[in-house]
Amino acid sequence: MTATVATDGVVGARPVSVPRAYRFELVKLVSQVRIRLLVLACWIAPALFVAGVSRQSTLPADTLFGRWMHATGWAGPLVVLGFAGTWALPLLTSVVAGDVFASEDRLGTWRHLLVSVRSPRRIFAAKALASLTVVVLLVAGLACSSTVGGLVSVGDQPLVGLDAHLLTPEDAAGRVLLAWGCALAPTLSLAAIGLLGSVTLGRSPMGLLLPPLAALAMQVAQMLPLPVAVRLALPGYAFVSWNGLFTSPAQLAPLLIGITVSLVWALLATALACLLFLRRDFTSPAHDGSARRAVTAGLLPLVAVAALTVAVIAAATPSTGSGIGQDKIQRSLATAFAHLYRMQTRQLHRPAVTEARLRVAAACTKGDGQVAPRGAGNDWRCVVTWHLPGTAVAGTAVYQLDVTSDGRFVADGDGPKAVNGYFLVRTPTGDAPNPLWQFDGDVELLDTTPEG
Template sequence: MTAAAADSATAPAAPTAPRVPVLRGYRFELVKLLTQWRVRVLIIACWLAPAVFVTVISKQASLPVDTLFGRSMHATGWAGPLVLLGFAGSWALPLLTSLIAGDVFASEDRLGTWRHLLVAVRSPRRIFVSKALSSGTVILLLVVGLVVSSTISGVLVVGNRQLIGLDGHLLSPGDAAGAVLLAWLCALAPTLALAAIGLLGSVALGRSPMGLLLPAVVALAMQIVQQLPVPVAFRLALPGYAFISWNGLFTSPAQRGPLLIGVAVSLVWAVVATGLAYFLFVRRDFTNPANDGSGRLAVTAGLLPLVLLLGLSTAAVAPVTGFGSGIDQDKVQRAVAVEFAHLYRLQTEQLNRADVTEEQLQSAAECTKGGDQVAARGPGNDWRCVVSWHLPGVEAAGTAIYQLDINPLGRFVADGDGPKEVNGFFLVRTPSGDQPNPLWQFDGNLELLPAH
């Protein structure tokens, strides 16, 4: 016994295979994603389809006027990437995150390859980090393709021209380029939040198709909620609000408050959802091939923490935002008057009239909602504004009427209702030919945070 114990003590230990470094695992997972035909098709589509879309729309006579900056696609190439950003935030990016992040773990369940992967890598933690980083890299590549393709095609087809902001002021081509790139950069935050939700669904629901669709379903639910008259605090607490609040970059001064809140909330959601996915993944039983996650654990450690996070986010932003709609009479009147003054100067330039400043115009707006029967606050298509202004050397004040449709997000469309010489026609006759009348119909944006 003593000799046997001595022999066993002096015997060399069995060699153990080293764990695969994270960088090598990341490269392996990235190659796995890039070799899938579905991912290759998505990359090609994101790098080519936006150019085709912007080119075709810019050449058409009718423009997507129901989309923000859609009516400017004939005027400047910088409107194209903004129109695409509005579409991508609602549909394209949620679908892309579903197809990439929502399937990165579930694909191993469908193929039954977890044992082989664990034997090769020897660390569930490294597997999770590698898969999360590789899926994020592919999503970033897709987003970059959307930006580059739409921007280059817009500038080449339409031109590197000035862009009319959402308060009527003109952005130089350089300022427009910076604002467009910053808007897309801010959209990465909610994209990361949806990708993290996709990772959570892929881990928690396994081979179930619901895990693949989770980011798209969550994005659709957030779109529906955003169109409802919910309190502004709840609206800003949703992780997808940064897909909307980039509008504030195109006013002067920029409405940065809602955008910063939206980006911060999205990043918090991204961190929390990724942490929950990691928590579920490292505690999973990989010895049973039929076990692809616990439904009870998915609810208690996946769904409920996100619901709690939504409540905490709402409570955190409520002192800054308040609980109302964020739309009131003073904001509407101020926004319409300011934008009218900027656009009136643009029309004056078109008609080769003597230039006037906003201070000389002294524009003001009197707005009501639904006549005298409804309080002048909240969204609706029953807003009516009478704008007045003064010209130097003219005693009588000019007046113009606008019908406003304000949605719950603070975006409004002002439709000219006379007089015809000011805003009654789509075109104005200028010395160089007929041109679009900037005062006929215009888009605007209200900041939902309380005015200071």
Template sequence: MTATMPLPDRRVAAPPRVSVARCYRFELVKLVSQWRIRLSVSACWIVPGLFVAAVSRQSTLPSDTLFGRWMHATGWAGPLVVLGFAGTWALPLLTSVVAGDVFASEDRLGTWRHLLVAVRSPRRIFVAKALASLTVILLLVAGLGCSSAAGGVAAVGDQPLVGLDGHILTPSDAAGRVVLAWVCVLAPTLALAAIGLLGSVVLGRSPMGLLLPALVALAMQLAQMLPLPVAVRLALPGYAFIAWNGLFTGPVQLGPLLIGVAVSLVWAMAVTALAYLLFLRRDFTNLTGDGGGRRAITTGLVPPLALLALTVAVVAATIPATGSGIRQDKVQRSVATTFAHLYRRQTDQLNRPDVTEAQLRVTAVCDKGDGQVTAEGAGNDWRCVVTWHLPGVQAAGTAVYQLDITADGRFVADGDGPKEVNGYFLVRTPTGNAPNPLWQFDSNVELLSTTRKG
């Protein structure tokens, strides 16, 4: 009998998969090591503060920008001016630079094989890259908000802020609403970041993936300028970039803001899930493929269009508004409310006896196109005659305003007399000349129907 020796087990244990935490740290270091990311972070934490501080000390203010005319009066107007610019240009471009290139960079460098060998899990790779890009984007948004607020308060001071409808916000209330406004725009920023992830996965090394969030944001801005129905306007994932204005009215217009934030979050989750599924289906053994192709592009395009149709249908079925949402009664109510608040501010500037809104009994009669067209919708041909009463005075006061109302409900009211009320940019106060709050003012028309009468 011959003895047989057992053969040694030559199987080699597979190395453990890299944890998500380690992969996340690795991807975050890769992002931060890029010069354009470092430059973007530095710019977001330095430039807004310097800009706000410099503009607040200039004699000419950006009065065509929301809250721009109040940058001399309070430091809390500056971060809102920056927020308006950021929602239009800065945040779409920043999400393009970060999220739009996070997967495409691996295609350009040809490093997918090395990364897959090291991590051994496409799922962990996607999660780590998504979390790393989200971290950088949050850092950029925080820098824009904190820097602009610090610059404004340092240059002008912690003073009360005039709200969008003319009522006065205390410094603490203004600070809280400014912070909340910046938090709310995170939702549409995340939606654009998700679109960037999708473009980076689907389009591979193509530069269109890098530009996709900015192009989508530009398309949404152009759409907001069109006379779209309210349901379509609120169903766009970028509407929360505008709806934060409602935080600075009294009472707060939460309806459009909550809808805009909810739609943006739905888009962020759905588009990220789509990018995740497409990434897992990718064939990494094909050295010439980069995730693009007609089929991938179609797969990445059809679901977002279906999501847009779904959100429009849901919003249209739930909101109490039709058409443009800009009606004559809403315009008249908004003009009258804002004028009453600002009239009291002018009264205080001129050291006159204080009056209340109830005593003033302000009303406004507005028409469009000299009464030749239906008084609804956007346009620069609105005209309003404001009437108010003073205690102990028989004759009522009147003032005329020309209105330019944009499709999203914001308007600028330009005083057209009498000169004693709104005819001059400055008013002479006991302490010197000061900006006349009734000369020109910003306000907005709430697009959703309300139960308030007036």
């Protein structure tokens, strides 16, 4: 029996409907012990993790929003999102989508399934939809559990954004929810790659490895000094582009590009998996896939769409090179410093002052001025100046910046001690964390002018 024999046109036998086949495949998935354990872990473990970390004296300050986990419950789900995009979601899609077709090859149940459903197309649709349902359930569990853990352990306080502007609890809730929703797009692209690997490689365990390997390759690419167009043309960029939601104004262009690219990859990989599934021969009980077909019908089309996407993005956006330049860093640092200076002013019960009256400016160099001031690196040094009303002498503060290729930077205060040289400040009510000592920022890679 082949895929061309068991079609929708079999005389005297009506194919099983897609909803009925979908329910059957969904029951098969959730009846597996490993899937149940994954669902349970995704709905419980993040809450315990966020609650436990939020009560520790040492916070994951090297993680985005990690330094704010003591201050607000909305930081917890963002820390979990950063970890999930790097490790958890690729592994989850591997276990669910990367094995949904290969398991039938290992068990030798294709003939029974084809006789029961009588339509390879409907079998593929049912399995793909069942995998999608479980993946969405797992992502929802991560989001809801981490949010509940943060709010219960810390509370519903305002959140400091990546440009240090303060988000109200209501605004923070909406952006956290939107960030998790945006991360669903690259998750779907990895799940589609898992479907493709499961169909193409048959019983081979390599199908399980494709989503995490693809995610790892995209992460490595994001760490390299690649041009902006190449960076945005990979679905993995959508796992970090949600950072733009937490600036004012929000950086929507990279976010929308990342989501669109991820959905295009998801649709293409799913279509390729469906085409290969309909063309395969089910008469062989030991189907292990074809390496040649995996390359020609699986890998090459994805490489082609990546190259096409790079060309489209390069033509549609003016930014070239790394997208990280001196002007952008100075502007981002000055904006964040102004917001945090006002926060420190409130801590110390000093007279309030607006950003406009502070007139904060930053002057940054890279490599002590020996190299061109652009691109990622931990050798950025910046001097921030500001003016207090009624004071003739401008205040200055020094920062060492570590700028990553995706536009995130960590500013480390280097004095004076009274401003940003120590992690605590003495307030009228006791010592408190100094918001100007270390903070995160974000540089938008896209710009309205060409960047070298």
